[in-house]
Amino acid sequence: MITAEEIIKPENLVYTKPKLMNDTHMHYCPGCSHGVVHKLVAEVVEEMGMEEKTIGVSPVGCAVFAYNYIDIDWVEAAHGRAPAVATAVKRLSPDKMVFTYQGDGDLAAIGTAETIHACNRGENIVIIFINNAIYGMTGGQMAPTTLEGMKTSTCPFGRDVKLNGYPLKISNLIAQLDGACYVTRQSVQTSPAIKKAKKALRQAFENSMAGKGTSLVEFVSTCSSGWKMTPVQSNKWMEENMFPFYPLGDLKNE
Amino acid sequence: MSEEIRLMKGNEAIAHAAVRYGVDGYFGYPITPQSEILETLTELRPWETTGMVVLQAESEVAAINMVYGGAGAGKKVMTSSSSPGVSLKQEGISYIAGAELPCLIVNVMRGGPGLGTIQPSQADYFQTTKGGGHGDYRLIALAPSSVQEMVDFVGLGLDLAFKYNNPAIILADGVIGQMMEKVVLPKQQIRRTEEEIRKECPWAITGKTADRKRNVITSLELDPERMEQNNIRFQAKYRTIEENEVRYEELYCEDAEYIAVAFGSSARICLKAVEIAREQGIKLGLLRPITLWPFPTKIIKEYAEKVKGFLSVELNAGQMVEDIRLSVNGRTAVEHYGRMGGIVFSPEEIVEALKEKLIKE
Amino acid sequence: MAKVKGTVLVNTERCKGCELCVEACPTKTLALAKKEVNDRGYHYAYMENPDACIGCAACGIVCPDGCITVYKVKL
Numbered sequence: 001m002i003t004a005e006e007i008i009k010p011e012n013l014v015y016t017k018p019k020l021m022n023d024t025h026m027h028y029c030p031g032c033s034h035g036v037v038h039k040l041v042a043e044v045v046e047e048m049g050m051e052e053k054t055i056g057v058s059p060v061g062c063a064v065f066a067y068n069y070i071d072i073d074w075v076e077a078a079h080g081r082a083p084a085v086a087t088a089v090k091r092l093s094p095d096k097m098v099f100t101y102q103g104d105g106d107l108a109a110i111g112t113a114e115t116i117h118a119c120n121r122g123e124n125i126v127i128i129f130i131n132n133a134i135y136g137m138t139g140g141q142m143a144p145t146t147l148e149g150m151k152t153s154t155c156p157f158g159r160d161v162k163l164n165g166y167p168l169k170i171s172n173l174i175a176q177l178d179g180a181c182y183v184t185r186q187s188v189q190t191s192p193a194i195k196k197a198k199k200a201l202r203q204a205f206e207n208s209m210a211g212k213g214t215s216l217v218e219f220v221s222t223c224s225s226g227w228k229m230t231p232v233q234s235n236k237w238m239e240e241n242m243f244p245f246y247p248l249g250d251l252k253n254e
Numbered sequence: 255m256s257e258e259i260r261l262m263k264g265n266e267a268i269a270h271a272a273v274r275y276g277v278d279g280y281f282g283y284p285i286t287p288q289s290e291i292l293e294t295l296t297e298l299r300p301w302e303t304t305g306m307v308v309l310q311a312e313s314e315v316a317a318i319n320m321v322y323g324g325a326g327a328g329k330k331v332m333t334s335s336s337s338p339g340v341s342l343k344q345e346g347i348s349y350i351a352g353a354e355l356p357c358l359i360v361n362v363m364r365g366g367p368g369l370g371t372i373q374p375s376q377a378d379y380f381q382t383t384k385g386g387g388h389g390d391y392r393l394i395a396l397a398p399s400s401v402q403e404m405v406d407f408v409g410l411g412l413d414l415a416f417k418y419n420n421p422a423i424i425l426a427d428g429v430i431g432q433m434m435e436k437v438v439l440p441k442q443q444i445r446r447t448e449e450e451i452r453k454e455c456p457w458a459i460t461g462k463t464a465d466r467k468r469n470v471i472t473s474l475e476l477d478p479e480r481m482e483q484n485n486i487r488f489q490a491k492y493r494t495i496e497e498n499e500v501r502y503e504e505l506y507c508e509d510a511e512y513i514a515v516a517f518g519s520s521a522r523i524c525l526k527a528v529e530i531a532r533e534q535g536i537k538l539g540l541l542r543p544i545t546l547w548p549f550p551t552k553i554i555k556e557y558a559e560k561v562k563g564f565l566s567v568e569l570n571a572g573q574m575v576e577d578i579r580l581s582v583n584g585r586t587a588v589e590h591y592g593r594m595g596g597i598v599f600s601p602e603e604i605v606e607a608l609k610e611k612l613i614k615e
Numbered sequence: 616m617a618k619v620k621g622t623v624l625v626n627t628e629r630c631k632g633c634e635l636c637v638e639a640c641p642t643k644t645l646a647l648a649k650k651e652v653n654d655r656g657y658h659y660a661y662m663e664n665p666d667a668c669i670g671c672a673a674c675g676i677v678c679p680d681g682c683i684t685v686y687k688v689k690l
Contacts, residue, residue: 004665007622007686014621015672017681023629026680030657031633035679052461057323067470073459075326076472077319078349084316085323089459091307092279092329093448096461114319117312191639191673224633231633 018042020051024068031231033221034063036188042070044202054097055089057082061103062136080111083118086125097209099126105135108144108170122179122213126204129216132223140226144168147245171218175251181213183251187220189235220246255442264404264430267437268360269294271408276443278329279307281320285339286372287428288362304445314339318346325355326471328451328458330412334360337378338369347421348387352473356415359423362431365596373596374428379573382425383547390485392492394422395546397517401435418495425546429519501544510539512612513557515578516567517543524567526601554581563587563612567604570594587612621670621687625660629682632657636674636683642667645674
């Protein structure tokens with residue numbers, strides 16, 4: 001029988017945390033989708049050999065500290081303004097690979113104008129959109145993407161569309177814009193889903209460097225703390241409740 | 255492009271100056287009375303010559319955040335607007351100040367509050383010099399009173415912004431923005447290369463190379479002790495700026511018994527008022543603050559020992575007069591004369607106000 | 616059929632005990648520590664059945680905190 005010591009050799013390595021992701025302890029709650037998406041960003045940037053050319057724009061929300069975890073240059077945007085910040089960085093330094101990393105509140109509520117107009121101008125940036133249907137950082141309030149009937153701390157009896165309007169499928173809106181070349185909805189709850197999501201992310205980054213326009217990758221995600229479930233329960237709840245309303249797949253790929 | 259003498263509007267002058275001073279990016283949104291800045295830039299098409307980026311943003315909010323991003327990349331960037339638009343920019347300005355980034359903002363003021371009017375006003379003095387956005391920060395505020403100064407202050411504002419890693423603002427008004435004058439445009443400066451930016455702005459997000467740690471542009475610091483240290487650093491910087499960068503102009507002050515203090519378009523009208531007053535035997539001088547922050551406190555304090563009174567002449571309800579009173583600190587009389595809502599005073603009105611408020615007998 | 620044998624290393628201090636790796640493991644190799652906790656108080660993941668590991672890396676891929684390194688050999 002082969003021992004663990006005999007297996008643990010560099011030539012037998014099949015998976016490890018990407019080098020670009022540093023050892024700083026992430027502030028995210030256990031099981032949070034952010035961590036997986038961070039890893040994918042780090043992996044794709046690393047595999048493209050773009051470590052020295054990538055600029056990240058972090059949002060206000062749970063990912064506000066994204067800049068502490070991935071070893072590239074970052075700029076922290078005001079709430080919702082990441083696409084405007086990224087627009088300028090990319091236009092002034094076209095050789096850079098520029099992405100925003102935004103939650104649903106940041107992207108689809110306070111930053112709707114910046115998001116839609118950056119996409120409509122066809123800025124050569126990547127927009128990474130974490131949709132967990134809730135405001136995580138502030139403690140679980142209703143988001144523009146909160147599902148009908150879903151309970152949050154500001155719709156404690158469930159989202160009532162008469163009172164709060166309808167959950168916003170912003171990616172579908174963006175897919176209508178001529179400036180957006182690639183709009184896709186992915187998830188990261190299983191190993192096959194993550195592999196697919198990584199491919200999508202890679203394509204988005206490649207589009208941005210090929211000058212094809214704006215690419216938006218939505219990650220339908222979980223928020224165990226906000227949803228008040230375990231991470232395992234959250235994944236199941238997401239598959240059963242989020243996926244029917246936010247179906248996975250490409251919304252546009254030109 | 256070599257040095258050139260031209261006749262143009264103050265707003266057009268800002269645009270020409272931006273190109274010639276080697277600005278990397280301008281981000282704006284139309285609003286009267288400053289829309290000629292964006293219009294002139296799009297007509298000049300500097301992206302074909304110097305490589306300067308000119309972009310009409312979807313809002314003033316987006317424009318100032320584009321400035322934030324560009325400034326974070328170490329680029330020379332600017333925006334312009336007028337009062338209601340500058341109110342919208344305040345969040346971004348606070349972030350820029352908090353992240354200690356250099357940039358230039360132009361406010362061609364109009365009458366307020368609210369949507370107000372499109373006529374000239376100086377009612378944004380408080381907003382400009384006392385904060386405007388949230389938090390303890392300061393903007394280096396330059397007040398041009400001629401079209402030539404609109405040109406010159408684009409260069410000066412950017413130089414000061416980069417010297418102190420702090421946003422600078424040109425506080426003009428509808429008069430200076432719209433009037434035409436002779437200007438000398440400077441010769442074309444070459445935009446800085448990526449390599450020069452890496453050297454001059456080692457903090458900028460130029461892409462993390464192996465020889466340095468990652469750069470992060472942020473104003474966020476959750477540890478209150480470190481956040482206080484940041485604030486202490488900002489305040490120390492502001493004291494240095496107050497020490498080194500005060501600018502003003504003195505006219506007929508040597509023998510003055512009364513001094514009118516006025517900036518921007520008001521100073522031009524006051525100069526005529528000084529002539530009229532002196533014809534009537536009143537020894538009136540004019541002190542024109544060029545930097546509204548840092549404010550010329552020291553010189554006002556010095557004159558406070560000699561003159562019978564100051565008249566703050568402003569196109570507002572009395573804003574700069576508070577800084578004059580703080581400088582004078584009770585040593586002599588300080589009064590205010592102003593018109594509001596887009597009305598501009600005449601020189602004669604100012605002389606009458608002087609007599610009524612300060613000379614009395 | 617070529618047999619494969621894998622093993623995983625868990626960075627137990629970085630682990631937050633979210634259990635997603637346990638759920639993702641097709642061979643029930645992994646479990647959360649029953650009693651032991653790390654410095655932050657989390658019941659970290661460990662190989663409860665090391666012999667079952669096939670080195671598929673599903674655990675590493677789903678781990679949000681990048682705590683898991685996976686090795687594999689063909690026997």
